[in-house]
Amino acid sequence: MTCDLLLTNIKGLVQVRNAGFTRAAGKAMAELPVLTDAFLTIHQSKIISFGSMSSLPHELKSLQTIDCTDRFVFPSFVDSHTHLVFAASREEEFVMKIKGATYQDIAAAGGGILNSARKLQSLSEDELLERSLPRAWEIIKSGTGAVEIKSGYGLTVKDEIKMLRVAKRIAQQTPLTVKTTFLGAHAVPSNTTKEAYIQTIIQEMIPAVAEEKLADYIDVFCEQGFFTPDETEKIVEAGKAYSMRPRLHANQLYNSGGVQVGVKTGALSVDHLENIGSEEIEVLKKSAVMPTVLPGAALFLNLPFPPGRAMIEAGLPLAIASDYNPGSAPSGNMSLMVALACIKMKLTPEEAINAATINTANAIELSATQGSITEGKQANIFITKPMPSYAFLPYAFGSQLVDKVILKGKVVSEM
Ligand code: NIG
Ligand code: FE
Numbered sequence: 242m243t244c245d246l247l248l249t250n251i252k253g254l255v256q257v258r259n260a261g262f263t264r265a266a267g268k269a270m271a272e273l274p275v276l277t278d279a280f281l282t283i284h285q286s287k288i289i290s291f292g293s294m295s296s297l298p299h300e301l302k303s304l305q306t307i308d309c310t311d312r313f314v315f316p317s318f319v320d321s322h323t324h325l326v327f328a329a330s331r332e333e334e335f336v337m338k339i340k341g342a343t344y345q346d347i348a349a350a351g352g353g354i355l356n357s358a359r360k361l362q363s364l365s366e367d368e369l370l371e372r373s374l375p376r377a378w379e380i381i382k383s384g385t386g387a388v389e390i391k392s393g394y395g396l397t398v399k400d401e402i403k404m405l406r407v408a409k410r411i412a413q414q415t416p417l418t419v420k421t422t423f424l425g426a427h428a429v430p431s432n433t434t435k436e437a438y439i440q441t442i443i444q445e446m447i448p449a450v451a452e453e454k455l456a457d458y459i460d461v462f463c464e465q466g467f468f469t470p471d472e473t474e475k476i477v478e479a480g481k482a483y484s485m486r487p488r489l490h491a492n493q494l495y496n497s498g499g500v501q502v503g504v505k506t507g508a509l510s511v512d513h514l515e516n517i518g519s520e521e522i523e524v525l526k527k528s529a530v531m532p533t534v535l536p537g538a539a540l541f542l543n544l545p546f547p548p549g550r551a552m553i554e555a556g557l558p559l560a561i562a563s564d565y566n567p568g569s570a571p572s573g574n575m576s577l578m579v580a581l582a583c584i585k586m587k588l589t590p591e592e593a594i595n596a597a598t599i600n601t602a603n604a605i606e607l608s609a610t611q612g613s614i615t616e617g618k619q620a621n622i623f624i625t626k627p628m629p630s631y632a633f634l635p636y637a638f639g640s641q642l643v644d645k646v647i648l649k650g651k652v653v654s655e656m
Contacts, residue, residue: 245650246283247303248624250310254279254291255631256598258613264531264603265595267556273591275631281314283620286650290616307645307652311627313634315594316613317386317648318575321601322488322512322535324391324424324566325380326373326407328360331567344542344569345466345494353568354428354462357394361404370407370414376565377415380573382654384643386621387418389562389605391460393427396438398445401425405455416648418619420605423447423456423485426468426476439472443479451483457606458509459485463499470498477506488604492516493538504528510560510604514547515539522548522555531604532557534596535564536581537572549586560600561593580638590632620650 254276265272281291282301334347334356347353361369380388390408395401405421412419425442429435450456459480463473477487487506491499493513500521503511512533514521525532534547552559561582565573575597582593602612610619624645625634634642646654 242298242300243302243304244282244284244289245304246647247301247306248281248309248314249297249306250294250308251279251281251314252309252311253277253313253631254281254614255313255315256594256613257291258599258615260615260617262599262613262615263608264558264600266558267553270553270559270592270595271589273594281614283647283650286620288614288616288618288620291614307624309624312644313625313628313631314614315384315623315625316598317611317621317623317646318384318597319387319601319605319607319612320380320385320563320565320573320575321389321510321560321604322533322562322564323388323573324393324564325376325388325573326369326390326404326411327357327394327567328364328369328372329567330571331356334568348428348466351431354394355431357567358396358400358428358430361394362397362400366403366406369403370410373407373411374414376573377411377417380565381415381417381646381648382643383574383576383641384623384646385417385573385575386648387420387602387605387607387611389420389422391422391424392456393424393460396425396428396430398441398449401446402449402453402455405450409455416651416653418607418611420457420607421455422458422460422488423450423480424460424462426461426473428462428467439476442476447479447483447485451485456485458488460488460490462490463502464490464493464497465495470502473499473502474506481506488512492521493544500524503530509606512562513538515544517548522552522557525552525557526555531560531600533560533562533604534582534586535562535570536578536585537570538564540581540585541571542569546585549582549588553588553592558600559592559596560604561596562601576634576642577638580635583635584638590635593635594631620647622647
């Protein structure tokens, strides 16, 4: 028996699951199966076997062996909500916010999403790729193996297409697994009316995106001042006609009805949820929608954190993503998101790790191949620096604890 890669003496192999386990909800989120003093074998980009060191087969030969003494091995994070294709950062707005402006004030003054759109429209596809690739590598180095990337800073047919093509090229040029989402309904461009823009989305953008098979999903910023629940439903139904399943920006700034329209239209996930109450929790309980929180955005915009604890107590599953974007969450660091969920939403490390791996994989339909240490799944894992326990990862927030990254069976980053 020969394998490409053998990891030995793993202090804790985290998130070990049987095939067929797709998501954790409610009380089950507190369970995080960890195998101590373990080995793991990888062959031809897949996880082949694992077990305790005492059961390591003597006849096993490996082309490469990594000794993981004192280190933990995690499945790579799955980041199910990002906007990491963008032209430029927006720290001038950050300073405006420090001085008292709100996200809404900045958007109303032509900043925010429209600011990002102006910058993106002036770049060629190659230039946009060149600016986005370093962000893809940044998240790889911080432990992410699969990522959802949205459009929404183009706001014209050609610029939305450009963004999605860049997202597809990131999938070709890096070892990340990428899912793409069309978010033409992110904001209304200043040179048109909302009604006219919605017509452009439905009649031109969605067919053009579908023609090139550029998007797996459709998203709408359902929010006061952006798109109403009725408009959201109309846009989402148009996307569904082209096989793009919905996922929504819901209840970020106000209790704007996003959760209800997400459930009604069969969304895979409703994301943000800073402004929900018991009514929305009850609606979610009757659905298969994955509620997703984005703690980086809540922190950065000084919003109330979503009621993650209450959602789990109500029996719901919960997913955690980064929302990596220039306006409301300029970090794609999933270890930090896990830490924020523990500190600000009172999730335990077990719950938060489930939320950032198997549940986010479920949210972007990757749980058959990613999100856990399971025989036959893609070998997407990271090896930590020496740590006393897996809870040290969220505890030591802000530390870079991801040491080696293995994606599709190959070591792609070493600190
Ligand atoms: O998820 N809420 C809408 N979209 C992004 C922010 C976009 C921006 O400000 O550039 C978000 O927070
Ligand atoms: Fe977002």
